[in-house]
Amino acid sequence: MVRASFVRSDRTYGARRVWHDVLAEGFDCGLHGIERLMRRDALRARPRRRQLPKDVGERSGIAPNVLEREFVADGPNQKWVADFTYIWTAEGWLYVAVVIDLFTKFFDFALL
Known part of the structure; x- marks a missing residue:
């Protein structure tokens, strides 16, 4: 039952959520028992996908286009x-x- 709940969650559920699924199916068990079974079978939840970091800074304005898309330089340290x-x-x-x-x-x- 533990493995079935874990696989159904696309391997994202930890012990607490698996425990709630097992209890909902009518099995009587404790959280520590679920933790032990998951550890024994090496069932580890994948971490959640993180969102991009929040950008709370203010924009200083748009910089002028100095290169005008000319990406060839005549000498070093010019562009x-x-x-x-x-x-x-x-x-x-x-x-x-x-x-x-x-x-x-x-x-x-x-x-x-």
Whole structure:
């Protein structure tokens, strides 16, 4: 019954929710017994999918388009472009920033 409830939940239910399902089916059991059975059978709930981090900052305005889509530089250190993104990991949000010199195509990045 424990395994059936766990699989029906698409492997997202922990012991407490599985316990409520088992009780609803009419079986008499305790929460600690369900925890023990799930641990024995290595039934671990997958963590919930996280939402993107909240952006509560104010916008400083739109920066002027200095490059005008001309991504070729005549020499080093004349034109630089940058971008960043964030990725959900098991330890939390990982922020990645990249800066590229358009002449040498040399890039540097930072993990924050």
